[in-house]
Amino acid sequence: MEQQIKDIISACDVAIKNEDFDTLMNYYTEDAILVVKPGMIARGKEEIKKAFIAIANYFDHDIVPTQGEMAILKAGDTALVLSQTLLDSDKTDSEYAMERRATYVFKKNAQDEWLCAIDNSYGTDLIGV
Numbered sequence: 001m002e003q004q005i006k007d008i009i010s011a012c013d014v015a016i017k018n019e020d021f022d023t024l025m026n027y028y029t030e031d032a033i034l035v036v037k038p039g040m041i042a043r044g045k046e047e048i049k050k051a052f053i054a055i056a057n058y059f060d061h062d063i064v065p066t067q068g069e070m071a072i073l074k075a076g077d078t079a080l081v082l083s084q085t086l087l088d089s090d091k092t093d094s095e096y097a098m099e100r101r102a103t104y105v106f107k108k109n110a111q112d113e114w115l116c117a118i119d120n121s122y123g124t125d126l127i128g129v
Contacts, residue, residue: 002072005079005106005114012116013065019056021049028116029107035120048119064088077108085121100125 008027015024025045034042034051042051056063068084081104088098105118120126 001074001079001114005072005081006067006070008106008114008116009067009070009081009083009104013067016052016056017064019053019061021052024052025049028119029109032115032117032119035122035126038122038126059087059089062090079106079108079114080104081106082123 012024012027015021015027025048028045028048031044032048034048036042036051036055042048064087066086066088068086070081070083073080073082081102083102083104085100085102086098087100100121101123102121103118103123104116104120106114107117108114
């Protein structure tokens with residue numbers, strides 16, 4: 001299970017880097033949420049896809065996400081992923097941290113696939129925002 005989820009997150013990182021947002025959406029639940037930035041949440045695949053397009057534009061189409069250390073906690077069909085998320089880009093004037101402690105929630109669907117339901121690359125940094 002852990003390796004499956006790590007592989008999915010890695011595939012998502014590649015899809016983001018390649019701006020292959022149609023493939024990326026295959027890894028999200030229909031009702032997923034994405035924390036775009038503190039105070040802004042995208043809900044559902046359509047909004048999430050639009051958000052990733054905007055993020056690619058913000059980073060001048062030069063963003064490479066990778067994961068560092070990762071801890072995965074599983075209970076039934078739900079998994080909480082705590083991850084060191086690293087963003088690499090030539091953009092030097094971003095107001096957002098390029099190293100984050102992300103939290104992701106994955107749910108197993110009826111086809112026994114793990115899909116992301118909550119994508120929060122800001123992790124607990126949202127507290128107090």
